Amino acid sequence: MNTLFDRYQLGDLALPNRVVMAPMTRVRATADGRATPSMAAYYAQRATAGLIVSEGVQPNRIGQSNPGTPGLVTPEQVAAWRPVTDAVHVNGGRIFAQIMHGGRVSHPDTTGLQPVGPSAVPATGDVFTPNGPRPAPVPRALATAEIPEQARSYADAARLGVDAGFDGVELHGANGYLIGQFLSSSANLRTDAYGATIAGRIRFAVEAVEATVDAIGARRTGIRLSPGAGLWGAQESDVPELYTALLAELSRFDLAYIHLEATTDTDTLLELRKAWDGPLIVNPAFPMGPQRTDRSSADHWLDLGADLISFGRAFISNPDLVERLRAQLPIVEDDQATWYQGGDTGYLDYPAYRHAA
Numbered sequence: 355m356n357t358l359f360d361r362y363q364l365g366d367l368a369l370p371n372r373v374v375m376a377p378m379t380r381v382r383a384t385a386d387g388r389a390t391p392s393m394a395a396y397y398a399q400r401a402t403a404g405l406i407v408s409e410g411v412q413p414n415r416i417g418q419s420n421p422g423t424p425g426l427v428t429p430e431q432v433a434a435w436r437p438v439t440d441a442v443h444v445n446g447g448r449i450f451a452q453i454m455h456g457g458r459v460s461h462p463d464t465t466g467l468q469p470v471g472p473s474a475v476p477a478t479g480d481v482f483t484p485n486g487p488r489p490a491p492v493p494r495a496l497a498t499a500e501i502p503e504q505a506r507s508y509a510d511a512a513r514l515g516v517d518a519g520f521d522g523v524e525l526h527g528a529n530g531y532l533i534g535q536f537l538s539s540s541a542n543l544r545t546d547a548y549g550a551t552i553a554g555r556i557r558f559a560v561e562a563v564e565a566t567v568d569a570i571g572a573r574r575t576g577i578r579l580s581p582g583a584g585l586w587g588a589q590e591s592d593v594p595e596l597y598t599a600l601l602a603e604l605s606r607f608d609l610a611y612i613h614l615e616a617t618t619d620t621d622t623l624l625e626l627r628k629a630w631d632g633p634l635i636v637n638p639a640f641p642m643g644p645q646r647t648d649r650s651s652a653d654h655w656l657d658l659g660a661d662l663i664s665f666g667r668a669f670i671s672n673p674d675l676v677e678r679l680r681a682q683l684p685i686v687e688d689d690q691a692t693w694y695q696g697g698d699t700g701y702l703d704y705p706a707y708r709h710a711a
């Protein structure tokens with residue numbers, strides 16, 4: 355059986371282990387979406403991961419979900435990412451950028467723009483704004499002719515990401531953001547080619563991937579999916595059929611990977627594994643759920659056919675997570691109060707384990 359500490363060849367990247375740092379929004383960018391020296395230090399501290407997937411990065415202004423998230427839109431944002439990707443590489447690591455378009459999970463107080471989505475259906479719950487949490491607004495339904503431009507925004511950001519030194523990009527197709535809204539049967543009430551049927555619901559995801567593959571190549575392009583998660587009220591009917599159809603379409607490309615969250619039953623996930631025989635990252639935990647990914651859930655999914663395992667919260671509080679897992683050292687619990695607090699507390703001050711002399 356493969357272990358977390360075996361090497362893995364991911365596209366052109368030789369990963370020294372199979373531990374992936376999951377994407378985590380930490381809202382510590384500047385107000386105009388530039389990465390900071392603290393962000394470079396944070397990712398550099400975690401460079402022993404086989405692969406780092408960055409926090410969600412907006413591909414355009416309207417796609418910004420939270421205040422304090424970074425972008426890959428302006429030349430200044432590209433320049434600000436350079437020290438981050440350099441710091442990871444100098445420390446021996448590899449990093450993909452997660453391209454995250456919030457769609458309806460956004461707010462005019464954050465972007466100055468009415469959010470867009472497949473249909474004029476608001477997300478459930480409150481979204482972050484500079485003025486605190488606010489109910490998710492009603493998005494403007496994209497006209498059919500506008501949709502290709504939003505799909506291309508992922509590709510444009512991917513191109514800038516490569517310019518900024520990222521080794522590749524992961525499209526955020528999970529957790530109820532724009533791609534997930536198109537996949538959803540409750541957020542997507544369209545009757546045109548981008549909705550109504552399973553072929554319609556997967557079209558936006560496929561077009562976004564195809565545009566990105568055209569821009570930077572399939573071996574540098576991955577996508578994250580969360581079958582059946584229903585986050586932000588983006589419910590999905592026909593989960594097995596929907597995702598089997600999507601993976602069949604994505605199998606046309608020689609993608610770097612599919613990053614699957616274990617958000618539906620194991621039987622369905624194993625069927626999806628059969629529908630996708632390329633590189634598979636599994637995140638064994640439900641987002642923000644009570645169970646954090648740990649060594650035993652990781653080994654379980656390696657056993658079930660995952661190639662790589664992503665850990666989220668454990669990486670917040672254990673920068674040397676790979677070494678702690680390997681040497682069976684204690685795993686420190688993260689402090690949820692500092693997730694989105696800003697500043698370096700709860701960000702740069704979790705130390706590596708120190709062996710007693």
Ligand SMILES: Cc1cc2nc3c(=O)[nH]c(=O)nc-3n(C[C@H](O)[C@H](O)[C@H](O)COP(=O)(O)O)c2cc1C
Nearest residue numbers: 376377378379410639640641646647665666667693
């Ligand atoms: C603070 C925080 C921010 C997150 N931000 C993102 C994000 O930007 N993109 C994403 O795909 N998932 C995001 N997630 C979900 C994680 O990637 C991961 O799926 C989740 O935490 C469950 O895995 P874990 O138990 O290993 O933490 C976030 C999770 C946390 C705790």
